[in-house]
Amino acid sequence: MNCPCCGSGRSSKAFDSIEPGFRVQQCSDCGLGRTVPALRAEELGKYYPETYYGRENVRFNFVIEWLVRLFRWRRARLLRRLAPPGPVLDVGCGRGFILSYLKALGCEAHGTELSDAAAWHARNVLGLEVSSGDFLSFPRGPGRYNAVIFWHTLEHLPQPFEALALARDILKTGGLLVAAVPNFESDQARLFGRHWFHLDIPRHFTHFSRRAIEALLSRLGFRIVRLDHFSFEQNPYGWLQSFLDALGFDHNFLYDVLKDRGARTRRIRRHPVQALLTLLLLPPLALLSLLLLLWETARRRGGAIEIYAVKQ
Numbered sequence: 159m160n161c162p163c164c165g166s167g168r169s170s171k172a173f174d175s176i177e178p179g180f181r182v183q184q185c186s187d188c189g190l191g192r193t194v195p196a197l198r199a200e201e202l203g204k205y206y207p208e209t210y211y212g213r214e215n216v217r218f219n220f221v222i223e224w225l226v227r228l229f230r231w232r233r234a235r236l237l238r239r240l241a242p243p244g245p246v247l248d249v250g251c252g253r254g255f256i257l258s259y260l261k262a263l264g265c266e267a268h269g270t271e272l273s274d275a276a277a278w279h280a281r282n283v284l285g286l287e288v289s290s291g292d293f294l295s296f297p298r299g300p301g302r303y304n305a306v307i308f309w310h311t312l313e314h315l316p317q318p319f320e321a322l323a324l325a326r327d328i329l330k331t332g333g334l335l336v337a338a339v340p341n342f343e344s345d346q347a348r349l350f351g352r353h354w355f356h357l358d359i360p361r362h363f364t365h366f367s368r369r370a371i372e373a374l375l376s377r378l379g380f381r382i383v384r385l386d387h388f389s390f391e392q393n394p395y396g397w398l399q400s401f402l403d404a405l406g407f408d409h410n411f412l413y414d415v416l417k418d419r420g421a422r423t424r425r426i427r428r429h430p431v432q433a434l435l436t437l438l439l440l441p442p443l444a445l446l447s448l449l450l451l452l453w454e455t456a457r458r459r460g461g462a463i464e465i466y467a468v469k470q
């Protein structure tokens with residue numbers, strides 16, 4: 159099967175996944191990775207239980223929750239500055255923070271989510287208009303939106319290339335496409351391989367490299383106007399959790415402990431020694447991860463990248 163980003167017919171196995179039964183196949187020319195075999199539609203529910211979204215869609219403790227809101231607010235302001243004023247669609251809008259901030263900044267804000275459970279917070283707490291179901295099946299008029307956002311959602315879609323083509327169709331000429339994805343050719347991805355936190359297999363179908371997404375957007379008629387390698391929200395944690403996983407701790411132990419109280423109690427009771435060791439290692443590893451954030455940004459090899467592209 160030819161690479162959907164660059165058209166190359168050459169690929170090789172990168173590694174077997176930590177999650178048994180899956181491997182990553184990588185394009186030899188643009189570096190695009192794909193999870194093989196891809197999850198079937200009927201298996202999705204097993205990997206997105208309601209706890210994935212958190213109780214009433216609250217996922218982390220309050221300090222992290224406060225930081226998440228701050229990052230979303232800054233992102234909404236940047237998007238408002240770069241996109242022409244008008245309707246905005248957030249594909250996989252999650253709890254809806256970006257949309258609610260965009261609405262506060264005067265935009266007409268719409269969202270999509272895979273399920274009603276995932277859309278609960280955006281709809282019922284923030285009162286946003288969110289459609290649930292497969293993005294590809296939503297009929298929308300061409301040239302309807304001034305901006306379409308895929309914030310860490312493209313990698314979760316079984317057909318990301320078709321989704322980007324649909325986004326191009328529903329964008330006005332001059333409209334803004336915003337996408338954030340983990341970078342499969344980042345320093346952290348290369349160093350940690352199958353232990354890299356942002357692989358998230360099998361929920362991630364596709365592992366984009368910067369080269370791959372640049373090639374794809376250019377093929378679809380977009381011009382990239384901004385590409386950031388600095389993501390305070392994603393990249394230091396990518397280093398930190400990958401270090402812990404590579405050291406042999408139970409897979410994503412810290413992530414699960416931070417995520418919600420129920421998981422915390424269960425995981426700590428099951429692995430008290432790991433909990434203590436994690437606590438001891440946390441200060442030096444967190445400091446190292448912050449230094450590596452600066453390093454990877456200077457090298458333009460960020461663990462996650464953020465792309466802003468204009469439809470031509």
Ligand SMILES: [Zn+2]
Nearest residue numbers: 161164185188
């Ligand atoms: Zn390729």
